Amino acid sequence: MMPKTLFAFATLPLLGAVAQNSTETFQENVGGYEFIKTGPKKLAPKADYEWAAAQTALKLLKDGLKAQGKDAILKVLSPAIAEADTFWKDIVATSTGKLEQKEGWVSADGEGIAFLPNVTAERFVKWYLSPLADVANNAANPEHYYKATTTSGTAAVSEIIEGWGGITTHFQVPNFALPPNRERYPFLHEHADFPLQAAGDKVLMDGTVFGVLHISARNVKGADYGQPIDGVHVAASVWYGDAAKDDHLEDERTHMTTEIINLTLQAQKDIEGGKLPV
Template sequence: MLANSIIPCVAALVSLAASTETHGGYDFQVRFSNTADPETTDIKDAYEQAAAEQASTHLQARINATGIAADCLKSNTGPTPAELYALKDCVAADNVGNFFTLLADDIEESNTFWDTVVSQSTTDRTQWVPARMYTKAYFDGDLLAAQFAIWTQSQNADDANNHANPEHYYKKTTVTGLTSQSSDIFEGWGGVLSTFGTKRTNFTVPEYTTPTFGTADYPEEWAIDPSFLLIFQRIGPKVLKSGSEATFGALHIAVRDLAADEGDEGKSGIEVYAAVWYPPWDQASEQSRMEFTDNYLADEAHHMVVEVINLTLQAQKDCSTGLCVA
């Protein structure tokens, strides 16, 4: 009887261990929907490594082809995320605009891709499709939701951008009001889980503010659990910066405090929700539509997991030294 009672307990512990990944001394759990169990395979390290290998190869090829920042290839050319981030630091040290010149063809390719998606999609946003993730971060009081929310509006967050993800190249945030800001962003995702490859896109989020759901722009279906207080939510359109200047998505980020009895760790923390809602490309071929909704958006959801884990870790370091307040 005693042996039989132990078996379920052991199984539960194995399940918990498998659903938790640890980075920087803190535990994280990832879900890709609000009703899903935590992922049982670590997301961050494998995806970040695969993306870093692709980004490093591509960036080195563009440096060799153009001669821009060629001295950066004398070192920092390994395939690991840390080596890629060092290479990007070197490229940006001379002129952050180097990325826009090196990857100009990628920006044009991305503009064409997104213009096609927008033109071949319904405009009814209740029919749009999400790339999204929920990540619980068990900081146990070392980082609070208010601290993270404030930190994301700071220059420190912009400075951390190029180390947040292999395909991040530029971010500038401008605070426009007490509950609003705007951003200029150059980043890419894709090619790890999808056959589309990476679409390196330069876009703006011209109005990033507290959401009001139940409108044509932000349907009620996009609202999330009220435990995510509106004061710690922001939403805004993603607009191509060149070409057609089309709105090709809507970014929604939220954070909340997580009580110790809400998670599986017995520790408190924060939970971050990140979603981008996209036109469904419902007028494309079935093959393209399925690749877009099933794999390409999964690429971005995994990309966001890497981004959130790296940024929350950096926010905790910055906040512990007084570089954010709440």
């Protein structure tokens, strides 16, 4: 038999814990089935809890890999990268689209308008072409793993390891330049009211051009959107040969809108904190 004093001592932590728990309930449908949960003081859908935990796990894993260098990242992701090489080469081989040709291309487009006190289109482009953008890259989207960029004026050369819907690709953008080379890319959106535009090839590490990146930025009046401050409008497009399927393009659309929000937020922090001279 447990001594009375020990029994009393053993029950105290349990009673204390119960007193701190919420007695409210939360009902949600998960996978087509109903669940009722209680306990947390802040009751929310399961996905909210998982997202917070996933952000912590991803940061720890990505920071750990980054600290070991690009070779460690490639070692972990090499099977997925090999699959991606096959995926993209098949699209290139079965598409009718060719560089310097208007027809035969399809795009995934994502846009966002950000109302941030320190970010203009000009400042965002300056930030995007600075080393600060590479530092922020891994946090811009969960499927970002590595980015290294060198710049010369308004042109940039980047090496990137990035995924879209699980298509984890190791590639380069060797000629990302402002303004776009429209003779090389006649299929690009005009975006006539965007004064700042840049575009460049997306190239597998063996030299295969598998797509084109096009990013545009402009300033907008906050009053036009019911906002108290002016904003920056960022439009991003990725172009592939017409064999690319829309389900993949949809992955890229969601990816780009997430990027736009996270990158403009980080630009605001870096400008506000004095990391980017303006």
